[in-house]
Amino acid sequence: MAYLECTPEDLARTRFVVSPMAQVVAALPLLGGGRLPAGMSRWTAGVRDRYEALVAADPVLRALADLLMVTDYVPDFFCVPPRVAVTFSEEALAVRRTPYRKARADLELSYWGRATAGALDVPDVAGRVAGSLTAVWNELIEPDWPRMRALLEHDIVRRAGRLAAYGWAEVFDGLGVHISLEGERILLGRVAGASHRLGGVGLVLMPNAFDARTVYLDPPRAFGLTYPARGVAALWESRVPAPDGLAALLGRGRAAVLLELAAPASTSQLVARLGMTLGGVGDHLAVLRRSGLVSRGRSGRSVLYTRTPTGDALAEWNA
Incomplete structure (x- = not known):
């Protein structure tokens, strides 16, 4: 060895x-x-x-x-x-x-x-x-x-x-x-x-x-x-649509962003993973923040978003 x-x-x-x-x-x-x-x-x-x-x-x-x-x-x-x-x-x-x-x-x-x-x-x-x-x-x-x-x-x-x-x-x-x-x-x-x-x-x-x-x-x-790296098995899979209940409550785009934030991610990472536009992801994050479902913090040069306890509870409720 x-x-x-x-x-x-x-x-x-x-x-x-x-x-x-x-x-x-x-x-x-x-x-x-x-x-x-x-x-x-x-x-x-x-x-x-x-x-x-x-x-x-x-x-x-x-x-x-x-x-x-x-x-x-x-x-x-x-x-x-x-x-x-x-x-x-x-x-x-x-x-x-x-x-x-x-x-x-x-x-x-x-x-x-x-x-x-x-x-x-x-x-x-x-x-x-x-x-x-x-x-x-x-x-x-x-x-x-x-x-x-x-x-x-x-x-x-x-x-x-x-x-x-x-x-x-x-x-x-x-x-x-x-x-x-x-x-x-x-x-x-x-x-x-x-x-x-x-x-x-x-x-x-x-x-x-x-x-x-x-x-x-x-x-x-x-x-x-x-x-x-973790999560590779899901990298090439087709995106799973947000569950109907959560999508009806938040809108399908915001629901997808919320579900993707089980772990911290930057705006650019969400864009890459979800296939949305930068502006679209930014708008969804702004609404989710104002609603108390996500928070943000800085890690080095990146701004990372993550779910709040309320956001976790909502995502888990609809799982």
Whole structure:
């Protein structure tokens, strides 16, 4: 078992970050025929033809997909854990700038003695990989990114609340991966290889919409871990209409907003999840606030809305 030696400073710098690139890397094994998490078959069926067209035209992408289906070591240069919120373009640029020796060493570890696929045995391998991952992002992930990002941000808000209430040990135990905090060690169960000292940079925790459980190590600059986000099974399902009683009382739009606020969410997250306009969601929230059914508060740069006890009682009454 590997471990990450940490200090109170490391825990203070450990944070949650949404990584678009981590979603792309995690989607490839599923599209290549891997085990599908609950609820993911609708998404894979919807993008299957586009994915097949991409791999047919790009031997590098096909080699990547084949590698990720069989390896226990995902090359770290695919996804350098970001310290702050980033765009996919910024992450793709980081992949493209990976020195050849670093990219080559990562691939050799991933192949574990097997012959490297010819498509990946090229001088500009980092640039070619970045181009292939960008094609997957543009064609398969970006069209659904607003909904996906809202789900990932919602997951972070929920876990941040548990962090404030119970501390990091509780958060690590609830990530759905083999990780735990014991004294000054973050234990990484089922992870082979060397242990590392975080050295004050902390750990980046990245929620994933594709059920990924991957450790990314770029010592001494960055250490990261992807974990399955909550609520993915419902991400691709058709929206369930608000119950007739609540819709008749509040109006169907306001009822849908109230039901969606079982956990805190921002206006933009509600827009992405409900498919409403920004103005429509804003109007519904204003009415619900004046009625005492929702409240709002600031979390960092975001304004989050949540149901009041009265709003909870009304939603539960109509469940």
